Amino acid sequence: xxxxxxxxxxxxxxxxxxxxxxxxxxxxxxxxxxxxxxxxxxxxxxxxxxxxxxxxxxxxxxxxxxxxxxxxxxxxxxxxxxxxxxxxxxxxxxxxxxxxxxxxxxxxxxxxxxxxxxxxxxxxxxxxxxxxxxxxxxxxxxxxxxxxxxxxxxxxxxxxxxxxxxxxxx
Amino acid sequence: xxxxxxxxxxxxxxxxxxxxxxxxxxxxxxxxxxxxxxxxxxxxxxxxxxxxxxxxxxxxxxxxxxxxxxxxxxxxxxxxxxxxxxxxxxxxxxxxxxxxxxxxxxxxxxxxxxxxxxxxxxxxxxxxxxxxxxxxxxxxxxxxxxxxxxxxxxxxxxxxxxxxxxxxxxxxxxxxxxxxxxxxxxxxxxxxxxxxxxxxxxxxxxxxxxxxxxxxxxxxxxxxxxxxxxxxxxxxxxxxxxxxxxxxxxxxxxxxxxxxxxxxxxxxxxxxxxxxxxxxxxxxxxxxxxxxxxxxxxxxxxxxxxxxxxxxxxxxxxxxxxxxxxxxxxxxxxxxxxxxxxxxxxxxxxxxxxxxxxxxxxxxxxxxxxxxxxxxxxxxxxxxxxxxxxxxxxxxxxxxxxxxxxxxxxxxxxxxxxxxxxxxxxxxxxxxxxxxxxxxxxxxxxxxxxxxxxxxxxxxxxxxxxxxxxxxxxxxxxxxxxxxxxxxxxxxxxxxxxxxxx
Numbered sequence: 001x002x003x004x005x006x007x008x009x010x011x012x013x014x015x016x017x018x019x020x021x022x023x024x025x026x027x028x029x030x031x032x033x034x035x036x037x038x039x040x041x042x043x044x045x046x047x048x049x050x051x052x053x054x055x056x057x058x059x060x061x062x063x064x065x066x067x068x069x070x071x072x073x074x075x076x077x078x079x080x081x082x083x084x085x086x087x088x089x090x091x092x093x094x095x096x097x098x099x100x101x102x103x104x105x106x107x108x109x110x111x112x113x114x115x116x117x118x119x120x121x122x123x124x125x126x127x128x129x130x131x132x133x134x135x136x137x138x139x140x141x142x143x144x145x146x147x148x149x150x151x152x153x154x155x156x157x158x159x160x161x162x163x164x165x166x167x168x169x170x
Numbered sequence: 171x172x173x174x175x176x177x178x179x180x181x182x183x184x185x186x187x188x189x190x191x192x193x194x195x196x197x198x199x200x201x202x203x204x205x206x207x208x209x210x211x212x213x214x215x216x217x218x219x220x221x222x223x224x225x226x227x228x229x230x231x232x233x234x235x236x237x238x239x240x241x242x243x244x245x246x247x248x249x250x251x252x253x254x255x256x257x258x259x260x261x262x263x264x265x266x267x268x269x270x271x272x273x274x275x276x277x278x279x280x281x282x283x284x285x286x287x288x289x290x291x292x293x294x295x296x297x298x299x300x301x302x303x304x305x306x307x308x309x310x311x312x313x314x315x316x317x318x319x320x321x322x323x324x325x326x327x328x329x330x331x332x333x334x335x336x337x338x339x340x341x342x343x344x345x346x347x348x349x350x351x352x353x354x355x356x357x358x359x360x361x362x363x364x365x366x367x368x369x370x371x372x373x374x375x376x377x378x379x380x381x382x383x384x385x386x387x388x389x390x391x392x393x394x395x396x397x398x399x400x401x402x403x404x405x406x407x408x409x410x411x412x413x414x415x416x417x418x419x420x421x422x423x424x425x426x427x428x429x430x431x432x433x434x435x436x437x438x439x440x441x442x443x444x445x446x447x448x449x450x451x452x453x454x455x456x457x458x459x460x461x462x463x464x465x466x467x468x469x470x471x472x473x474x475x476x477x478x479x480x481x482x483x484x485x486x487x488x489x490x491x492x493x494x495x496x497x498x499x500x501x502x503x504x505x506x507x508x509x510x511x512x513x514x515x516x517x518x519x520x521x522x523x524x525x526x527x528x529x530x531x532x533x534x535x536x537x538x539x540x541x542x543x544x545x546x547x548x549x550x551x552x553x554x555x556x557x558x559x560x561x562x563x564x565x566x567x568x569x570x571x572x573x574x575x576x577x578x579x580x581x582x583x584x585x586x587x588x589x590x591x592x593x594x595x596x597x598x599x600x601x602x603x604x605x606x607x608x609x610x611x612x613x614x615x616x617x618x619x620x621x622x623x624x625x626x627x628x629x630x631x632x633x634x635x636x637x638x639x640x641x642x643x644x645x646x647x648x649x650x651x652x653x654x655x656x657x658x659x660x661x662x663x664x665x666x667x668x669x670x671x672x
Contacts, residue, residue, distance in 0.1 A: 015601060015602060018600075018601045019603060022597060022598070022603070023342050023345075026345075026346050030349050033363065039362075042361075046626075047623055047626075048623055049359065050352075050356035050359050050361045052622075052623070053619045053622060054349065054364075057345045057349055057352075058349070060342070061345045061346070064341070064342040095394045096391040096593075096596055099390070099391060099568075100387075100391075100592060100593060103568070103572055103592075104585070106572050107576060107582055107585055123565045126561075127562065130560070130561035130564055131561040134559075134561075142559075145561075146561070146562075149559065149561065149562035149566075152562070153566050157569045157570070161573045161577055165225040165577060167573065167576065167577045168580055169573065169576070
C-alpha cells in the first residue's frame with residue numbers, strides 16, 4: 001500500500017496532506033449545510049441561535065485542515081515528491097470495500113429471504129471468504145467448523161434479537 | 171448512610187430477582203469471553219452489546235452493562251498471559267510478566283494472581299467511587315449553565331489527549347463529533363441542521379451505530395489481513411492454579427499501591443486504564459524488592475497493573491457519574507447508554523435517581539464477585555474458547571453489529587450510519603487520527619451547546635459570563651492551558667536551538 005522505501009519526511013507529508021484533506025472535506029460539507037440553511041441565520045431573540053456553535057466548530061475545523069495541508073506542503077517541499085503506490089492501495093482497499101458492501105446487502109437479504117435462511121447464507125459466505133487459506137490446507141476440518149459456526153451464529157442471533165428482544169426481522 | 175441503605179436494598183433486590191442475577195451472569199460471561207479475545211477491546215464489547223440493553227429497564231440495562239464492562243477488563247489479561255497479546259489496552263503490561271510465567275509452566279498461577287488482584291482492585295475502586303462520587307456531585311450542585319459549559323469544554327480538551335502526541339488531531343476529531351451531534355432538529359428552536367433534506371438525518375445521528383462502526387466494524391476491517399494473531403498458539407497446560415499462601419500474602423502492598431494509582435489515574439478524564447497500568451508497573455518496579463527481575467515472570471509485575479486496571483473502572487466512573495464527563499471510551503459508551511435510557515449523568519442524577527446510582531454501585535459489585543467466581547471456576551473453559559476459529563468469531567461479531575444497529579430503532583438508516591462510520595473509523599486509523607475524541611464530541615456536543623446557549627441567554631448575550639464566574643473561569647483557563655501546552659512543548663526545542671545558534 002505504502003512504498004516501504006518511503007522516507008520519514010515523505011511519510012509525514014503524505015499523512016499531513018491526507019489528514020488535511022479528511023478534515024477539509026468535513027468542513028466543506030459542514031459549511032455547505034450551514035450556508036444552505038437560511039433558517040440558521042434567523043434572529044432568535046436572546047438565544048444566539050442554532051447557527052452559533054456550528055460556526056465556531058466549523059471555523060476550528062477549517063483552520064485545522066488548512067494548517068495540516070500547509071504542514072504537508074512544507075514537508076513535501078523538504079522531502080521531495082511523494083511515492084504512493086496507488087495500485088497497491090487499491091488492492092488493499094478491496095477487502096474492506098467488499099466487507100462494507102456485504103454489510104449493506106445483509107438487511108435487504110433478510111427482507112427477501114427472511115431471517116434464518118438469509119443469516120445462514122450470509123454468515124456461510126463470509127466464513128468461507130475469511131477462511132479461504134485454511135480451506136487449502138485442511139478443507140474437511142474447515143468445512144466442519146464453518147457448518148458449526150453458521151449454525152451457532154444463526155441460532156445465537158435469532159435467540160437474542162428476534163426471540164428475546166423482538167426485533168421485527170422474521 | 172443513605173447510600174449504604176440504598177446499596178443494601180439494591181443488592182438484596184438483585185439476589186432475590188433471578189432475572190437480574192441472570193443478566194449479571196450473562197453479562198459477566200460475555201465480558202470475559204469478549205475481553206479475552208484479541209482484537210476485541212472492552213469498548214468494542216460494550217458497543218456491540220449495547221443494543222441488547224435497549225429492551226431492558228434502565229436498572230437492568232446498567233446491571234448488564236456493568237457486568238460486561240468489569241468482566242471484560244479482567245478478560246483482557248487472559249490473552250495477555252496465555253498468548254502475549256493483550257485482550258484490552260488495560261492489559262498491555264500484564265503480559266510483560268504474565269507471559270514469561272506462562273512460558274515457564276505457571277500460567278495458572280499468573281491467571282490466579284491476575285484474577286485476585288483484579289477482584290481486590292475492583293472492590294477498592296468501587297469503595298472509592300461510593301465515597302468520592304457524592305462529594306464531587308455535592309460540589310457540582312453549585313454549578314449552573316456557564317460552569318457546565320466550561321466543564322464540558324474542559325472535558326473535551328482533556329479527552330483530546332486520549333492519544334498522546336496527537337492532541338491537535340484529537341481536537342479536530344472531537345470537532346467532527348460535535349458537528350455530528352448537531353445533526354437533526356435543534357433542541358431549543360426545532361430548526362433542522364445538517365440534514366441535507368434527508369428525513370433519515372432529521373432525527374439526528376444515534377450514538378450507538380456510530381460507536382459500533384468506529385469501535386466494532388472498523389476494528390474488524392483493520393484486522394482483516396492480520397493473520398499473525400490467529401497463528402499464535404494458546405498455552406494449553408496452565409499448571410497449578412493456586413500459588414502458596416506465603417507468596418500470595420507477600421503481594422498485598424503491590425495490590426494496594428496498584429489500586430491507589432488506578433483510582434487516581436482513572437478519575438482523570440481521558441487518562442484511561444492503559445496509562446494507569448503503565449504508571450503502576452513502573453512504580454512497582456521501583457518499589458518492589460524483585461524490581462530487577464521484572465519482565466522475567468515476577469508475580470508483582472502481574473498483580474500491580476491488574477489491581478490498577480480494575481480500580482481504574484471505579485475511578486473512571488467518578489467524572490462520568492458526577493459531572494457527565496466520561497473518563498475514557500468505555501465510560502463514554504456507558505454514558506451513551508444512560509442517555510438513551512433518559513438518564514443524564516451529572517449531580518442531578520444523585521438527587522433525582524439515587525436508587526439508580528445505587529444500582530450502578532451494586533451492578534459493579536456483583537460483576538466483580540461474579541468475575542472472580544466465574545474466572546476461577548471456568549478458567550479452563552475460557553481458555554478453550556480462545557482456540558475457536560477466528561472466522562467464526564469475526565462473523566458472529568459482524569452479525570451482532572449489523573442486527574444490533576438495526577435493533578436500536580428498527581431503522582435501516584442506522585445500519586447505513588454504522589457502515590459510514592466504519593469507513594470513517596478505518597480512514598482515521600490509516601491516517602493515524604485518534605478516533606475516541608469523535609465519540610466524546612458526539613456525546614458531549616449537545617450538552618455543551620445547550621449550556622452555552624442558556625448561559626448566553628441569561629447573560630443577555632455577554633460572553634463575559636464565562637469569565638466573571640470563578641469556577642467557569644478556572645476551567646476555561648485550564649482548557650486553554652491544556653490546548654497550548656503541546657504547542658509550547660513543540661516549539662521549545664526550536665527556541666532552544668535558536669538560542670544555541672545565537
